[in-house]
Amino acid sequence: MEKKPLNYKDGNILKSSGGMIPTELYRSILDNVPLICVDLIIIKHNKAFLTKRKNKPSKDFYWMQGGRMLKNEGIEECGIRKAALELKIPEDKIKITNYLGTFSTEFNDSEQGASSHTVNITFQAEIDDDISLGFDHDHSDGKWFDIDGSIPAELEGLYKHHLYIAEVLQLIEPKRILKTDKIKVLVTGASGFIGSHLGKRLKQEGYYVVGVDWKSPEFMETNEFCHEFLKIDLRIMKNCLQACEGIDWVFNLAADMGGMGFIQSNHSRIGYNNTMISLNMLEAARHHHVKRYFYSSSACVYPLHVQDDSKNTIGLKESDAWPAYPQDIYGLEKLYGEETALKYSEEFPQMQIRIARFHGIYGEQGTWKGGREKVPAAFCRKAAAADSVFEIWGDGEQKRSFCYIDDCVEGVIRIMKSDYNKPLNLGSEEMISMNDFARLIMEIAGKNLPLKHIEGPEGVRGRNSDNTLIEDVLGWKPSIPLAIGIEKTYRWVKEQVEAEKQIGINTSAYSESKVVVTEASDIND
Numbered sequence: 083m084e085k086k087p088l089n090y091k092d093g094n095i096l097k098s099s100g101g102m103i104p105t106e107l108y109r110s111i112l113d114n115v116p117l118i119c120v121d122l123i124i125i126k127h128n129k130a131f132l133t134k135r136k137n138k139p140s141k142d143f144y145w146m147q148g149g150r151m152l153k154n155e156g157i158e159e160c161g162i163r164k165a166a167l168e169l170k171i172p173e174d175k176i177k178i179t180n181y182l183g184t185f186s187t188e189f190n191d192s193e194q195g196a197s198s199h200t201v202n203i204t205f206q207a208e209i210d211d212d213i214s215l216g217f218d219h220d221h222s223d224g225k226w227f228d229i230d231g232s233i234p235a236e237l238e239g240l241y242k243h244h245l246y247i248a249e250v251l252q253l254i255e256p257k258r259i260l261k262t263d264k265i266k267v268l269v270t271g272a273s274g275f276i277g278s279h280l281g282k283r284l285k286q287e288g289y290y291v292v293g294v295d296w297k298s299p300e301f302m303e304t305n306e307f308c309h310e311f312l313k314i315d316l317r318i319m320k321n322c323l324q325a326c327e328g329i330d331w332v333f334n335l336a337a338d339m340g341g342m343g344f345i346q347s348n349h350s351r352i353g354y355n356n357t358m359i360s361l362n363m364l365e366a367a368r369h370h371h372v373k374r375y376f377y378s379s380s381a382c383v384y385p386l387h388v389q390d391d392s393k394n395t396i397g398l399k400e401s402d403a404w405p406a407y408p409q410d411i412y413g414l415e416k417l418y419g420e421e422t423a424l425k426y427s428e429e430f431p432q433m434q435i436r437i438a439r440f441h442g443i444y445g446e447q448g449t450w451k452g453g454r455e456k457v458p459a460a461f462c463r464k465a466a467a468a469d470s471v472f473e474i475w476g477d478g479e480q481k482r483s484f485c486y487i488d489d490c491v492e493g494v495i496r497i498m499k500s501d502y503n504k505p506l507n508l509g510s511e512e513m514i515s516m517n518d519f520a521r522l523i524m525e526i527a528g529k530n531l532p533l534k535h536i537e538g539p540e541g542v543r544g545r546n547s548d549n550t551l552i553e554d555v556l557g558w559k560p561s562i563p564l565a566i567g568i569e570k571t572y573r574w575v576k577e578q579v580e581a582e583k584q585i586g587i588n589t590s591a592y593s594e595s596k597v598v599v600t601e602a603s604d605i606n607d
Contacts, residue, residue, distance in 0.1 A: 117200040120161035121148030122178070122207045124169070124215075125229065128256045131215060132247065133168065134223040143244045144225060146204070161205055169224075170216030171209065180206035182253045187246055206254055229254045258310075260328040264290040268329045270316060270336035270363060272308060273299040275448030276378070276440070276490060277335045281307030283491045294325045295336070301447040317358040322366035331498065333376045334363050339412060340454030342475075343597040345382070346539040349411040356412070360419040364426050367433060374434045376498050377423045379505060381441045381545055382413030392479045395513060395544030400439070400505050400551050409542060420505055427503060436497050441509020441547045445487030445567060446574035453598025458484055458568060460595050461520055462575035465527040468593035472524060472531045475538030475595065478517035483546045485509045486567030489560035493552070502555045509547030510560050526569050527576070539597065 123146045124131040132144035147165035151157070158178055166173040182204040209215075217224060225234060231251040233241060243251070260266050267284055271277040272293030278301065285291045285307060293308030296315045304311040314321040316336050326332065338355040339345065345352065360377075367375050384398045385407035408414045420437055427435035444458035451463060464472055485508065493508045514522070517533060524531060549559040579589050 118151045119149055119200045119202050120151060120157055120164065121146040121202050121204045122161045122165040122176070123147075123182070123204065123250065123254065124165065124176075125179070125206055125208050125254060125257070126211070126226070128229055128259060129226040130229050130251060130254060131169075131224060131226055133217060133221040134225075135220060136222040137220050140244050143247070144223075144227070144241075145244070145247065146250070148202075148204075150200075157203055158205070161203075161207070165207065168218045168221060170218065171213055175209050175213050176207050177209070178205045178207045180255055182206055182250065185246075185250075204250060204253075208257075227251070229256055255324070258292075258324065258327050260290065260292075260310075262290045264288060265330050266290045266292065266328060267331040267333060268292045268294060268325055269308065269333045270294045270325070270359075271334075271378075272311065273297050274335065275301075275445070276443055276487065276494075277333075278302045278307045278447065279445070279487050280333060280335070280491050280494055283495065285309065287495075289331075292325070292329065300449075316362060317355060319362045319366065322362040323369060326363070326366040326370040326372060329367075329370060329372055331374045331376070332363065332367050332372050333378075333494065333498070334360070335378045336363070337378070340449070340598070341456040341460065342539045342541040343595065344454050345410055345412045346541070347597050353411040353415055356415045357418070360415070361422065364423060368426060368430050372433055374436065374498060375423065375426075376436045376438070376494065377419060378494075379416045379420050379437055379439045380413060381439055381507070381509065381547070382409040383417040383420065383439060384408065384413075384545070386542060389542035389545050392481050392515070392543040395481050395546055397511060397546045397548030398507065399548045400507060403505070424503075435503055436500070437503075437505040438494060438497050438508040439505055440485070440490065441507060441545070442482050442484040443487060443490045443509075444484050445490075445571055448487075450575050450578060451592060453596055457482065457516070457519070458571055459575060461523050462568070462572040463579065463592050464595070465520075465523045465529060465572060466576040466579045466592070467589050468529070468531055470531065471534040471593075472520050472529075473534050473536055473594055474516050474520055475536060476516070476540035477535055478520070478533060479515055480540050480542070481513050481515045481544040481546070482519075483510045483513045484564055484568075485547075485560050486562040486564075486570075488567075489562050493556075493558070493560060496556050496558055497552075500556060506552045506555065507547045507549060508552065508560070509549070510562075510564065511547055511549050512564050513544075513546040514564065522565065523568060523572055526572050538595065 134144050135141055147168045148161055149164040151160045162173050162176045165176055185202045187200050187202055215224060229251055231248050267289045269277050269281045269291060272281050273295035278299060281291050281293050291308040293311045294314060312325055316322050336359050338352050383403050386409055387407060388402055406417055408417050423435045426433060448459060449455045450459040490508060497506055520533060553559045579592060583589055
């Protein structure tokens with residue numbers, strides 16, 4: 083996140099010049115020859131310690147610790163020295179933890195006069211729990227404030243933060259404190275379809291769930307699937323470190339992804355975004371001594387040449403992934419992510435890796451429009467909205483198997499708890515062509531529309547899961563029939579379409595599918 087510049091200027095800055103220096107010259111001095119000060123704001127248990135000043139500037143305001151740099155003094159050295167003097171504690175008891183920014187401030191009535199136009203270099207710091215804080219001659223009082231900038235009850239109506247301090251408090255990055263005896267699990271991609279359902283199940287089973295995503299949840303409230311939600315970008319290492327702090331198990335489901343139209347049109351964005359997330363999360367989990375780490379892979383890791391015949395489609399065994407020729411950059415990144423995770427487990431055995439290759443996961447409360455939706459949701463939307471034809475990309479003879487979300491969540495949890503540390507297929511063996519899939523959903527919808535085959539991304543010709551290994555390892559495999567799961571999904575999607583009709587949205591375009599090309603979001607957004 084880019085640091086926001088703070089500029090606080092006191093309106094009557096020139097009054098203390100006393101006429102001794104011409105106004106124009108004095109203004110030039112203030113603008114061009116600032117004092118350099120270093121401030122530390124001390125944090126403990128997610129509270130900030132501020133001392134009340136009895137001298138100018140800002141007399142009677144609670145303020146940070148710090149002051150002017152000495153000649154040839156280091157920046158952090160200055161901040162620690164001044165804070166130690168003002169709080170009457172040893173310098174070695176102060177640890178700088180975060181740079182908050184460099185800011186400009188001006189005051190008209192400081193003890194140094196109007197030339198106290200300063201550049202404030204500001205840090206977040208912490209002290210040991212057993213250290214008591216005191217006050218030097220410039221300070222008369224000190225209090226712990228909530229870092230959200232709120233005022234303690236005893237000061238309500240009697241005090242408000244200085245404008246500068248109020249804004250600095252908003253920049254503090256809190257340390258996450260997980261006070262619980264439960265197993266603490268992190269679900270990345272928690273706002274997404276699988277992540278939200280998994281988090282909800284884990285929360286129901288008594289785990290303490292932390293959810294992370296770079297977008298807000300769309301189909302569930304955060305309290306449905308997690309105890310704590312962090313809206314952060316996992317392409318950035320410091321955010322991954324923050325997310326993994328204090329965590330026992332990680333379920334890494336975060337990925338920039340969508341249906342075939344999205345995957346085959348956004349190779350560079352998918353490659354960059356997902357590689358950064360996968361690598362950063364592994365390293366952050368290792369750094370924070372995470373015990374178990376689940377990596378969500380995909381059936382797209384399997385070679386194209388074993389999926390090019392819709393009439394003679396074979397079930398894909400886990401061993402078929404090598405020699406490698408995966409589908410698109412999405413599949414290549416997933417295969418690389420698997421191998422990297424396995425090497426982490428070999429070289430750092432304290433972090434056990436678990437991997438599932440998802441095959442066509444579908445169900446309610448997931449993306450159903452906009453271009454990122456997958457085939458089941460797209461077909462349900464078309465069945466709900468179409469009244470003349472049912473569009474299908476390609477000839478419709480391409481085949482897939484689809485796994486209902488409840489089976490997926492059950493499988494993920496079983497795999498995570500197991501002792502098996504190699505990739506496992508997580509999908510159904512019930513394969514169907516796109517033409518027959520469309521007819522099945524139209525039957526549920528009470529429609530019998532002609533199929534219209536149009537040009538569009540088709541993916542591989544035939545893909546099915548071989549569940550021999552997962553059944554041998556877990557004594558379980560997905561079992562919910564497609565007809566049952568897709569009926570539940572259709573009913574939910576139809577409700578969404580009808581709800582949009584009720585508020586005046588034209589839903590006629592929902593009978594079509596479109597290819598969406600994503601824009602490259604700034605990594606600092």
